[in-house]
Amino acid sequence: MKQVIQGAHLKDPARGRDQVADVWIDGEAIVAVGAPPENSAAFAAVDLKGCWLLPGLNDMSARVLDQPASELAAAAAGGVTTAVCPPTPGVPLDQPGAVRERLSALPAGPKVKPLGAMTRRHEGQQITDQDALAQSGCAGFQGLKPLADARVLRSALRYAASLDLLVVLKPEEPSLGAGCAHDGAIATRLGLPAIPRSAETAGLARDLALVADTGARVHFSTLSCGESVGMIRAAQERGLPVTADVAIHQLFLTEHDVIGFDAQCHVRPPLRSTGDRDRLIAGVADGTLSAVCSDHTPLSPDAKLAPFADTEPGISGLETLLNLGLRLVNDERISLERWIACVVDGPAGILGGTCFGIQSGAPADLVAFDPSLPFTPAGADWRSGGPNTPFVNWRFEGRVVGTWCRGSRVFSAGA
Amino acid sequence: MTVAQTRSDGSLRHFLSIEGLSRDLLTTVLDTAASFHAATEQRVRKLPLLRGKTILNLFFEPSTRTRTTFELAARRLSAEVVNLDINASSAVKGESLLDTLRTLEAMHCDLFVVRHPQAGAAEFFARHVPPEVGVLNAGDGRHAHPTQAMLDLFTIRRHRPDLEQLNVVIVGDVAHSRVARSQIHILNLFGVRQIRVVAPATLLPEAVETLGVHVVHSLDEAIVDADVVIGLRLQKERMRGPLLTSEAEYFRRFGITRERLKQAAPNCLVMHPGPMNRGIEIESAVADGPQSTVLEQVRNGLAVRMAIMALALGAAPGLDT
Numbered sequence: 212m213k214q215v216i217q218g219a220h221l222k223d224p225a226r227g228r229d230q231v232a233d234v235w236i237d238g239e240a241i242v243a244v245g246a247p248p249e250n251s252a253a254f255a256a257v258d259l260k261g262c263w264l265l266p267g268l269n270d271m272s273a274r275v276l277d278q279p280a281s282e283l284a285a286a287a288a289g290g291v292t293t294a295v296c297p298p299t300p301g302v303p304l305d306q307p308g309a310v311r312e313r314l315s316a317l318p319a320g321p322k323v324k325p326l327g328a329m330t331r332r333h334e335g336q337q338i339t340d341q342d343a344l345a346q347s348g349c350a351g352f353q354g355l356k357p358l359a360d361a362r363v364l365r366s367a368l369r370y371a372a373s374l375d376l377l378v379v380l381k382p383e384e385p386s387l388g389a390g391c392a393h394d395g396a397i398a399t400r401l402g403l404p405a406i407p408r409s410a411e412t413a414g415l416a417r418d419l420a421l422v423a424d425t426g427a428r429v430h431f432s433t434l435s436c437g438e439s440v441g442m443i444r445a446a447q448e449r450g451l452p453v454t455a456d457v458a459i460h461q462l463f464l465t466e467h468d469v470i471g472f473d474a475q476c477h478v479r480p481p482l483r484s485t486g487d488r489d490r491l492i493a494g495v496a497d498g499t500l501s502a503v504c505s506d507h508t509p510l511s512p513d514a515k516l517a518p519f520a521d522t523e524p525g526i527s528g529l530e531t532l533l534n535l536g537l538r539l540v541n542d543e544r545i546s547l548e549r550w551i552a553c554v555v556d557g558p559a560g561i562l563g564g565t566c567f568g569i570q571s572g573a574p575a576d577l578v579a580f581d582p583s584l585p586f587t588p589a590g591a592d593w594r595s596g597g598p599n600t601p602f603v604n605w606r607f608e609g610r611v612v613g614t615w616c617r618g619s620r621v622f623s624a625g626a
Numbered sequence: 627m628t629v630a631q632t633r634s635d636g637s638l639r640h641f642l643s644i645e646g647l648s649r650d651l652l653t654t655v656l657d658t659a660a661s662f663h664a665a666t667e668q669r670v671r672k673l674p675l676l677r678g679k680t681i682l683n684l685f686f687e688p689s690t691r692t693r694t695t696f697e698l699a700a701r702r703l704s705a706e707v708v709n710l711d712i713n714a715s716s717a718v719k720g721e722s723l724l725d726t727l728r729t730l731e732a733m734h735c736d737l738f739v740v741r742h743p744q745a746g747a748a749e750f751f752a753r754h755v756p757p758e759v760g761v762l763n764a765g766d767g768r769h770a771h772p773t774q775a776m777l778d779l780f781t782i783r784r785h786r787p788d789l790e791q792l793n794v795v796i797v798g799d800v801a802h803s804r805v806a807r808s809q810i811h812i813l814n815l816f817g818v819r820q821i822r823v824v825a826p827a828t829l830l831p832e833a834v835e836t837l838g839v840h841v842v843h844s845l846d847e848a849i850v851d852a853d854v855v856i857g858l859r860l861q862k863e864r865m866r867g868p869l870l871t872s873e874a875e876y877f878r879r880f881g882i883t884r885e886r887l888k889q890a891a892p893n894c895l896v897m898h899p900g901p902m903n904r905g906i907e908i909e910s911a912v913a914d915g916p917q918s919t920v921l922e923q924v925r926n927g928l929a930v931r932m933a934i935m936a937l938a939l940g941a942a943p944g945l946d947t
Binding site for chain 1: 628629645723724742744745746747749750766767768769770804807831832833834836837
């Protein structure tokens with residue numbers, strides 16, 4: 212199909228674009244930006260005057276494979292065109308057949324890049340067939356839980372390094388992780404079992420030592436501590452092949468949001484202090500953290516209906532990712548350029564690829580955002596099967612109105 | 627997000643935590659408890675205030691002692707009492723906890739007394755009960771045990787009405803203690819001069835000073851000029867874990883002894899919510915000695931719980947002061 216998106220304000224700082232221009236799409240690819248291509252009369256017009264047009268978002272952590280129909284719709288509604296799916300408690304992706312089966316059953320829409328299991332059945336003992344899993348579509352490997360056994364992890368990292376494959380780690384020393392809230396004044400006041408910062412930093416220190424030892428390419432997922440940002444920066448300065456991201460909710464919420472036992476703010480790693488939050492934002496701003504993810508975890512309403520510690524951790528985050536990021540930009544906490552880097556080029560680089568953005572010859576992965584329309588999370592137009600969002604009462608200015616994956620329109624607001 | 631514990635007219639609806647309640651309202655509770663206390667002392671065994679009301683004791687954690695005092699308090703006020711012990715570990719999680727609640731609602735109870743191993747459980751119930759039903763927290767995880775704190779304050783006030791002059795020492799496992807948290811809140815609300823918490827660092831929660839206490843790691847130091855010393859129960863399982871060295875070392879450094887009490891103010895009260903580990907937290911001679919209020923606390927607990935139940939059900943007697 213030939214189509215032309217007309218009148219939108221292109222915002223793609225990495226390609227130096229900040230202007231109103233038409234984008235011409237033929238089939239899966241952008242064929243021209245600005246000046247019309249030959250045979251321009253054959254292109255169907257899509258009028259997006261007043262809207263912004265951004266490259267489609269790449270989300271480094273979104274659990275979309277368990278309910279692909281609703282969650283890929285949520286990704287599309289959030290402007291996410293590529294979702295990296297970490298392991299979930301369901302069927303483990305530890306065999307190429309299991310990966311192929313999952314991927315072949317997906318509906319058309321945003322692209323899913325699953326992370327394969329690091330060990331068989333996530334049992335933490337035998338490492339998986341990384342080569343075969345990568346061939347079947349896995350973008351990298353991750354454990355369902357932190358690996359307690361450093362010998363197994365070291366082995367998995369050495370093996371991955373020899374194949375130049377990506378390993379994703381959520382750093383945590385398991386023996387310090389039994390809790391549900393940050394070990395600080397609020398957990399003390401509420402009497403909640405607490406997780407100290409050292410649960411993350413001790414795990415991260417061990418993992419970084421193993422990276423130095425094995426040379427594996429490792430991405431650290433969903434950091435929560437300010438100190439972790441400093442550790443990543445130091446490791447990068449030493450030349451270690453490490454990258455890291457943070458979940459978008461960690462850039463807004465803190466331990467204080469747990470007051471009142473609000474189970475919607477039960478996440479893992481836990482929400483920490485305002486100081487941690489500010490250092491995470493600074494890490495995004497200065498580029499130490501090269502991605503911001505939704506850490507999308509859709510949960511049934513029942514999963515949050517219990518005393519705090521008995522509820523399941525997680526936020527349904529795909530549909531608020533872009534709005535929250537743009538609020539950080541609007542609040543002048545980070546630049547638009549940094550924000551788009553963290554959800555477009557940064558993740559693409561972590562995955563070992565190149566992002567083409569909005570330019571001729573690039574795949575037509577695009578998101579249109581209307582800054583004049585209001586957006587309320589978890590409303591009637593919420594696509595995710597998980598209503599679990601702590602941002603339910605937030606009012607945003609602006610919303611995603613259209614998403615294109617490889618030239619196909621996969622989301623239209625109001626449709 | 628926090629559940630309101632009072633109705634729009636300011637009267638008591640739920641009793642979930644000391645935090646969120648006013649000094650005036652808690653003073654009314656204490657005064658009401660005093661009137662019940664007098665009636666009890668005069669051997670008035672039963673008052674008709676809650677006739678026709680049903681109170682459900684819902685215990686997800688075994689506790690014969692606490693449940694019995696709530697049951698007795700309810701019966702003294704002529705309420706119907708239903709006891710339900712539920713093994714939290716085997717049955718109740720998530721959706722089914724709410725199912726349990728819905729089932730219980732069908733029994734048309736007027737007040738739930740809830741004890742649960744998870745912090746926030748009483749608040750969770752309060753959030754989901756119908757508007758005419760109250761919830762009384764009988765202990766939720768490490769969060770709160772407000773009736774215990776009320777009876778402790780009631781006891782202190784009977785001996786020492788000059789609350790703002792008092793130095794209060796709380797010694798023991800503050801980290802895992804809902805009793806200590808509620809005591810700290812109520813003692814601060816009523817303006818005692820100083821609260822000192824004493825424990826090995828492993829038994830103090832992070833940032834405990836933000837609750838409004840002074841942290842001291844030596845009982846010898848903390849007990850100087852103390853007017854009240856409150857011992858906390860040490861769970862036996864902590865002794866076997868990595869948080870403590872040995873019973874002997876604990877007693878040597880943190881045991882409440884006659885020798886140590888010599889450094890306290892004269893007639894310093896010695897309190898303990900019970901049950902006590904004699905020879906670990908407290909020397910027997912102190913536990914049974916003249917300064918101990920341990921048994922008095924149990925008696926006062928009855929009057930305090932009667933007062934809270936009566937007020938929450940809108941049936942408190944007029945106070946003749």
